[in-house]
Structures are given as C-alpha cells and as structure tokens.
Amino acid sequence: MNIGSGVVKAQEGTKKQGKDDRLVEIYRGAAAIIHHKGYDATSLQDIAEAVGLTKAGLYHYIQSKEQLLYEIMNYGMDRVETVVITPARGVADPAQRMRTLTSNYASLIIENGQPITIILSESTGLTAAHLRKVIRRRRAFYEFVRDTIQQLKDAGNVEGLDVSVTSLSVFGVMMWLAHWYQHEGRLTREEVVDQITELTVVRMLGLPKA
Amino acid sequence: MNIGSGVVKAQEGTKKQGKDDRLVEIYRGAAAIIHHKGYDATSLQDIAEAVGLTKAGLYHYIQSKEQLLYEIMNYGMDRVETVVITPARGVADPAQRMRTLTSNYASLIIENGQPITIILSESTGLTAAHLRKVIRRRRAFYEFVRDTIQQLKDAGNVEGLDVSVTSLSVFGVMMWLAHWYQHEGRLTREEVVDQITELTVVRMLGLPKA
Numbered sequence: 001m002n003i004g005s006g007v008v009k010a011q012e013g014t015k016k017q018g019k020d021d022r023l024v025e026i027y028r029g030a031a032a033i034i035h036h037k038g039y040d041a042t043s044l045q046d047i048a049e050a051v052g053l054t055k056a057g058l059y060h061y062i063q064s065k066e067q068l069l070y071e072i073m074n075y076g077m078d079r080v081e082t083v084v085i086t087p088a089r090g091v092a093d094p095a096q097r098m099r100t101l102t103s104n105y106a107s108l109i110i111e112n113g114q115p116i117t118i119i120l121s122e123s124t125g126l127t128a129a130h131l132r133k134v135i136r137r138r139r140a141f142y143e144f145v146r147d148t149i150q151q152l153k154d155a156g157n158v159e160g161l162d163v164s165v166t167s168l169s170v171f172g173v174m175m176w177l178a179h180w181y182q183h184e185g186r187l188t189r190e191e192v193v194d195q196i197t198e199l200t201v202v203r204m205l206g207l208p209k210a
Numbered sequence: 211m212n213i214g215s216g217v218v219k220a221q222e223g224t225k226k227q228g229k230d231d232r233l234v235e236i237y238r239g240a241a242a243i244i245h246h247k248g249y250d251a252t253s254l255q256d257i258a259e260a261v262g263l264t265k266a267g268l269y270h271y272i273q274s275k276e277q278l279l280y281e282i283m284n285y286g287m288d289r290v291e292t293v294v295i296t297p298a299r300g301v302a303d304p305a306q307r308m309r310t311l312t313s314n315y316a317s318l319i320i321e322n323g324q325p326i327t328i329i330l331s332e333s334t335g336l337t338a339a340h341l342r343k344v345i346r347r348r349r350a351f352y353e354f355v356r357d358t359i360q361q362l363k364d365a366g367n368v369e370g371l372d373v374s375v376t377s378l379s380v381f382g383v384m385m386w387l388a389h390w391y392q393h394e395g396r397l398t399r400e401e402v403v404d405q406i407t408e409l410t411v412v413r414m415l416g417l418p419k420a
Contacts, residue, residue: 038334040250121389124248162397165405168390169383176382179331187372195375203414 026051026061027072031115039069039125069119070130076112076120077137083108085144094151095207099197101145102170106196109178110189117178145170149205158205170200236261236271237282241325249279249335279329280340286322286330287347293318295354304361305417309407311355312380316406319388320399327388355380359415368415380410 029051034042044065048058062068084104091097109117120138123131146167153163177196187195201207239261244252254275258268272278294314301307319327330348333341356377363373387406397405411417 036334038248038250040248041334124246124251160408162401162405165397165402166409168386169406169409172382172384172386173379174382175386176378180378187375191372192375195372196379198370199376199379199414203416204409206413 023061024075026053026058026068027075028116030068031072031119034069034072034125035115035118039065066125066127066130069125070127070134072116073120073126073130073134074137076116077134077141079108079112079116080105080141083112085141088144088148094148094155095157097148098152098205098207099201099210101148102174102197102201103193105174106177106193107189109174110181110183110192114178114181117175121175142167142171152205152207157207166204170204173200233271234285236263236268236278237285238326240278241282241329244279244282244335245325245328249275276335276337276340279335280337280344282326283330283336283340283344284347286326287344287351289318289322289326290315290351293322295351298354298358304358304365305367307358308362308415308417309411309420311358312384312407312411313403315384316387316403317399319384320391320393320402324388324391327385331385352377352381362415362417367417376414380414383410 026047030042030047033046033050037046042065044058044062045055047065047068048055051058053061062071084101087104088097088100091100120134123135126134146163149158149167149170150163152158153161158166173196177192181192185192198209202209236257240252240257243256243260247256252275254268254272255265257275257278258265261268263271272281294311297314298307298310301310330344333345336344356373359368359377359380360373362368363371368376383406387402391402395402408419412419
C-alpha cells in the first residue's frame with residue numbers, strides 16, 4: 001500500500017475520472033468505519049488509523065469529517081454515473097438498457113465497496129445544503145431507472161405492476177446486496193451478478209435474459 | 211395521547227404480548243429519531259422531547275440509551291415473531307407459507323413503524339452481548355424464510371435460482387419498503403402489500419397468487 005505524503009492537487013477538468021488513488025483508499029476506509037461505528041461515533045483519528053495515516057497526514061487530503069462524508073457520497077455517485085448511468089444512456093432498447101443497468105450496478109456494488117453504497121443511501125451527518133445535493137443525484141438515478149421501467153410498461157411489459165413500486169423493489173434487491181455480499185463467499189462475483197439479473201430483469205420484469 | 215406516570219412493572223410471563231402502550235409509543239418515537247439523527251447523535255433529552263416526557267419522566271420507562279435501543283430491537287423482533295413467524299409456522303404448504311410470510315411482513319413493516327424495521331437491520335450502538343442476541347434472532351427469521359424457499363425448490367419451483375440469493379433478495383424488497391413507503395401516498399396500504407406480493411411471491415418465486 002502506497003502511503004504517499006503530498007498535498008492532493010486540484011485536478012480541474014479531470015476531477016470525475018482521475019480521483020487520486022490514495023483519496024479513493026481513504027474514501028473506502030472511511031466508509032467502512034462510518035458504516036460500522038456510525039458517523040457520529042467515528043473520529044478523524046479512527047479514520048486516519050484505518051488508512052495508515054497520522055491525523056495530520058489525513059488533513060493533507062480532507063478538510064473536515066463532514067466534507068469527507070460529502071466527498072465519499074459524491075465519489076459514490078460519480079462511480080454510479082460512470083459505470084451504470086452513462087453506459088445505459090447509450091442503449092436505446094429499454095429491455096437491453098435494463099439489463100445493462102442491473103448488471104453494471106450489481107457489479108459496481110460488489111466492486112466499489114459495499115460500505116459506500118450503504119452510506120450513500122443514508123442521510124445522517126451531512127449539512128442540509130450537502131444533503132439536498134446528494135438527494136438530487138440519488139433521485140436522478142432513481143428516475144432514470146423508473147423511466148426505463150415505464151418505457152417497458154408502455155411497450156406492454158410488466159403487466160399489473162406499479163412502475164414506482166417495481167423500480168423501488170429493484171433498488172431494494174441492489175441495496176440489500178451491499179449488505180449481504182461476502183467476498184470469498186460460496187458463489188463467484190459473476191454468479192451473484194447473474195442471479196441478481198435473473199431475479200430482477202428476468203423474473204420481476206419478465207424480460208428475456210439476453 | 212396518554213402520558214402516564216407510573217413506573218412500568220415487570221410483567222413476567224406476558225412480556226411478549228402485553229407491552230405497555232406507552233412503552234411502545236416511546237419505542238416508536240425513539241426509533242424515528244435514532245433513524246433520523248443516528249444513534250450517537252441522539253440524546254435521551256431528544257427522545258424525551260419527542261415523546262412528550264421530561265428526561266426524568268423518560269427514566270421511569272427506560273434504564274439507559276443502550277438498553278432502550280436493545281429493547282426497541284427486541285420489541286421489533288417480538289412483533290415479527292407474533293405477526294409473521296408464528297402464523298406462518300402453522301401453514302404446512304410452503305407456497306401458502308411464503309404468501310403468509312410475505313404479506314404479513316409487508317403489512318407489519320408499514321404498520322409497525324418503518325424506523326423500527328430499519329434500526330433492526332443495523333448493528334450500531336448495541337453492546338457486543340446484546341448485538342449477539344439480536345443477530346441470533348434476525349438469523350432465525352432469515353433461516354425460516356430460507357428453509358421455506360428451499361422446500362419450494364425441492365418441490366421443483368424456483369428453477370435456476372440460488373436459494374440464499376433469492377431469500378436475501380426477498381428481504382431486500384422488504385427492507386427497502388421500510389425506507390420508501392409513505393403513509394398517505396398514492397397507493398393504499400393494501401395495494402402496496404399486493405404489489406410486493408406480486409413482485410416477490412408471484413414473479414421472483416413463480417408461485418400462483420393464491
């Protein structure tokens with residue numbers, strides 16, 4: 001693990017893509033502790049220890065605990081945008097778009113760190129202004145999924161289902177995946193993503209697998 | 211709202227059924243604040259205010275914040291046992307048992323207070339000994355659902371699905387319901403329970419509706 005020491009330089013223009021690796025490590029380590037102990041019970045000292053820095057060293061990377069939480073959430077939503085939303089936007093067919101959404105999101109949750117996904121669904125700790133911005137991004141993602149399921153319904157699928165309850169239930173399967181998935185578990189990552197796709201796309205939405 | 215004033219007497223033997231109404235009000239009020247602010251950021255003063263008591267008055271009902279959290283969780287699990295597990299245990303046919311489990315659990319989540327359901331899925335705040343006991347009760351519920359889905363699989367249903375991933379995904383739909391359900395929303399409670407049953411029992415598990 002490369003500890004590094006320099007001050008993180010502002011990377012204008014490439015901020016979304018080029019997040020410093022060390023910063024991402026800090027986000028992941030901090031998310032794990034915040035999820036485990038709760039935001040208020042977590043000190044910057046706890047976070048520093050978990051990521052192998054002194055508290056002074058941690059201050060090279062972050063301004064405050066609240067700012068760190070907000071950055072973790074933005075990092076999480078940036079990843080959702082890059083890995084899930086943007087590729088899915090390029091898919092015209094709503095059934096295929098739904099497959100892309102589901103398998104990319106399930107993969108991201110497993111890969112990107114489950115604590116980040118869990119923290120992203122919570123609202124504790126942020127200032128009101130930051131919370132509003134996070135909620136706006138979460139809602140945009142939800143509405144993108146909901147619009148896709150609405151298009152499927154308009155095309156004669158998901159008969160008898162309420163589009164909102166269906167969308168929220170697909171999210172439920174995903175959010176819970178973040179709670180229960182175990183690396184080194186009985187199933188491979190690919191098998192889990194395949195099962196999640198089967199349960200949501202094929203069974204809940206009644207679409208062909210591919 | 212009846213504020214009451216007496217010390218709650220130990221009700222040996224009827225503890226599970228006969229929880230004092232005022233105590234249940236305190237559990238619900240406390241769960242709502244703990245969910246909103248986080249366990250550590252919530253003071254007993256906050257809880258007392260929310261349920262219309264002085265802090266001294268609150269101490270007639272509870273011993274400490276940790277003990278209160280533990281009691282909320284036990285109350286939540288008692289309700290699951292009474293409303294969901296016990297009625298389902300009486301149903302021999304696994305398909306019908308699954309329908310009972312799903313609709314009773316969805317109804318309970320909506321009725322019993324969503325914050326209690328959410329807090330029940332978390333692990334922050336409890337002592338290690340209390341957490342072990344809560345985890346044991348949560349696990350027993352999960353295994354009851356899992357065993358039912360295993361029986362369905364043994365009888366030739368849920369083809370191609372992993373029993374554990376399927377069980378956890380049914381829980382995901384339920385847990386998320388606790389997050390999104392709005393009283394006075396567009397759909398009635400019955401319509402929501404019906405949609406949840408359709409999505410899980412009928413679609414995920416491929417069983418007839420009734």
